Amino acid sequence: MKVLLGVSGSIAAYRAADLARELMRAGHEVRVCLTDGAAQFVTPLLFETLTGQPVLSGAFEEPIAGRMAHIDWARWADVIVVAPATANTLVRLGLGFAEDMLTTVVLASSAPLVVAPAMNPSMYAADVVAFARERLAARATIVLEPQEGDVVAGEHGPGKLAPIAEIVAAVQSLDVRRNRLAGKxxxxxxxxxxxxxxxxxxxxxxxxxxxxxxxxxxxxxxxxxxxxxxxxxxxxxxxxxxxxxxxxxxxxxxxxxxxxxxxxxxxxxxxxxxxxxxxxxxxxxxxxxxxxxxxxxxxxxxxxxxxxxxxxxxxxxxxxxxxxxxxxxxxxxxxxxxxxxxxxxxxxxxxxxxxxxxxxxxxxxxxxxxxxxxxxxxxxxxxxxxxxx
Ligand SMILES: Cc1cc2nc3c(=O)[nH]c(=O)nc-3n(C[C@H](O)[C@H](O)[C@H](O)COP(=O)(O)O)c2cc1C
CATH class of the missing domain: 3.40.50.10300 (CoaB-like)
Structure with a gap:
């Protein structure tokens, strides 16, 4: 499958590099889109080198002149995986904002969406985050719940990015399922x-x-x-x-x-x-x-x-x-x-x-x-x- 991996500005952004590699190992073609926040933690060069594909980030970037990248990439993707998803990105996705490249591509795409949040447990418990998760449920979104554990800043609770294997498994199961009822x-x-x-x-x-x-x-x-x-x-x-x-x-x-x-x-x-x-x-x-x-x-x-x-x-x-x-x-x-x-x-x-x-x-x-x-x-x-x- 063609997997568009969206990475946002969480401390767990470094794990997206392993995720990109594991998705490729599982036979998927991977392109990466970084938010500005993610680019504070990881670089486009890292993902360009790993995937051999251009990396998108700015809302007005156009790797191929004259082709609107947000539409091009939205049509290209069979599935969009946002991992890690920050509170900010989760809420923007849930409310349908489109003011950076990642949220614009998601809004323009009808591909299934897999979201793996990673954030401080208090942020995850915030009303507006819960509201956004419910809104996402209205789309064909799979939210991979964050794991319970010790998170940065000495807190304990649900907030750690789901295991890479679980995110890859969600993509794999979509692949198996996606044609199962085609034409029905x-x-x-x-x-x-x-x-x-x-x-x-x-x-x-x-x-x-x-x-x-x-x-x-x-x-x-x-x-x-x-x-x-x-x-x-x-x-x-x-x-x-x-x-x-x-x-x-x-x-x-x-x-x-x-x-x-x-x-x-x-x-x-x-x-x-x-x-x-x-x-x-x-x-x-x-x-x-x-x-x-x-x-x-x-x-x-x-x-x-x-x-x-x-x-x-x-x-x-x-x-x-x-x-x-x-x-x-x-x-x-x-x-x-x-x-x-x-x-x-x-x-x-x-x-x-x-x-x-x-x-x-x-x-x-x-x-x-x-x-x-x-x-x-x-x-x-x-x-x-x-x-x-
Ligand atoms: C060191 C550091 C770590 C952060 N980790 C997280 C995180 O794990 N989850 C989260 O939701 N926000 C985290 N933030 C806050 C986000 O980076 C911030 O809300 C940013 O605006 C997110 O933008 P984005 O969603 O467009 O990437 C962190 C900020 C800093 C400075």
């Missing part, structure tokens, strides 16, 4: 549905849409075309996906059925089983005393999609309040899906709203596989790797 269409339902009671109130659920957003990013990383039919969710969906916003289960079903033929369908949405039989106009007032709400069942969205698109591999998500395989298997048979991904919502460290998840994938053919606890993005990649459309 992945349709994902995500987030909660909302079912109106009157013009003001609705019935909904606790789904954050994080799993759906992670699945969308995972499928994009693996080269798929992605459509997400999303209820009003808080998690940010990747820009490269086609997003169809909906509110109710009926809208979700209609929108998903209207999608072009998918190869894979994943039902990560938490669809309301019931909706109010009637929607009251205006606002129900308190002065009417006790009221009862009559509910009517919604259609089973994922079962209907499996029937609409029999050629696709359809995976239903089953949120179970405990490790209940028998109920999930019965659900799978009822829904007529290819597989069901069970997640245990009784655990607070995984599932609803959490950043991590653990999936148990049961196949209609009888097999099963377990992901173990991973980030939702890693779970998404794992799940898609279990399918062979």
């Amino acid at each position: 269409h992945v349709l994902i339902t995500s987030g909660p549905t909302v079912e109106s009671i009157d013009d003001v109130r609705f019935l909904s659920n606790r789904s954050s849409g994080k799993m759906g957003a992670a699945l969308a990013r995972a499928a994009l990383l693996m080269g798929a075309r992605v459509t997400v039919v999303a209820g009003p969710q808080s998690a940010v969906l990747p820009l490269a996906a086609t997003v169809i916003p909906v509110h109710t289960a009926l809208e979700m079903l209609a929108a998903a059925q209207g999608a072009t033929q998918p190869d894979v369908i994943i039902g990560a949405a938490a669809v309301a089983d019931y909706r109010p039989l009637t929607r009251q106009e205006g606002k129900i007032r308190r002065d009417v005393g006790n009221i009862s709400l009559q509910l009517t069942p919604n259609p089973d969205v994922i079962a209907s999609l499996a029937a609409t698109f029999p050629g696709a591999q359809t995976v239903a998500f089953a949120a179970e309040p405990g490790p209940d395989v028998a109920t999930a298997r019965a659900k799978m048979a009822r829904k007529g899906v290819f597989a069901v991904a069970v997640n245990d919502i009784s655990r607070s460290d995984i599932g609803f709203g959490a950043d991590d998840n653990a999936l148990q994938l049961l196949f209609a053919s009888g097999g099963q596989a377990e992901s173990g606890v991973r980030t939702k993005l890693a779970c998404g990649i794992w799940l898609l790797e279990q399918l062979t459309p």
Whole structure:
């Protein structure tokens, strides 16, 4: 792969030289872009000599006269790795600044981004850094968490650059994955549905849409075309996906059925089983005393999609309040899906709203596989790797 290695002004900048060499050893072509901060620690000459390629740094540099380097390099890169990423560079990347060469190239590129932060633990804990990391999650960004340990200035905590081998492994895994779903269409339902009671109130659920957003990013990383039919969710969906916003289960079903033929369908949405039989106009007032709400069942969205698109591999998500395989298997048979991904919502460290998840994938053919606890993005990649459309 063509790897653009961005280096920023951390004390760990010297380790980028080893990283460049290891990436080349793994068979990748490497070009380096330095921030002004990085150039205080390491020189362009070092990387030019190591890689045999020109090194970019200034925002207005043009190694080939008349060719805008930021566009040229953005198009060239199959993947961009920013390592080490300073707090400053991380925040600028997260907010979409483009006032130096590195951030401009990243903004101009649609290549997957791998970011390996290195900074003082207090800087890493700063609100604005956390905010930037969340923003980066909206792109197909892999953030390799800094390691815990003793950092310069006598502090201890998460701040050390991830091991070089881990950064190289992230690039390698992107290489393996990137063509895995090339030419395939992945349709994902995500987030909660909302079912109106009157013009003001609705019935909904606790789904954050994080799993759906992670699945969308995972499928994009693996080269798929992605459509997400999303209820009003808080998690940010990747820009490269086609997003169809909906509110109710009926809208979700209609929108998903209207999608072009998918190869894979994943039902990560938490669809309301019931909706109010009637929607009251205006606002129900308190002065009417006790009221009862009559509910009517919604259609089973994922079962209907499996029937609409029999050629696709359809995976239903089953949120179970405990490790209940028998109920999930019965659900799978009822829904007529290819597989069901069970997640245990009784655990607070995984599932609803959490950043991590653990999936148990049961196949209609009888097999099963377990992901173990991973980030939702890693779970998404794992799940898609279990399918062979
Ligand atoms: C000796 C020294 C070491 C530094 N190490 C780090 C670091 O590890 N991480 C970090 O976020 N900032 C570090 N900084 C601060 C950055 O260099 C500074 O915020 C700079 O503006 C970053 O610019 P850049 O992100 O464009 O490279 C360090 C500064 C100095 C003087």
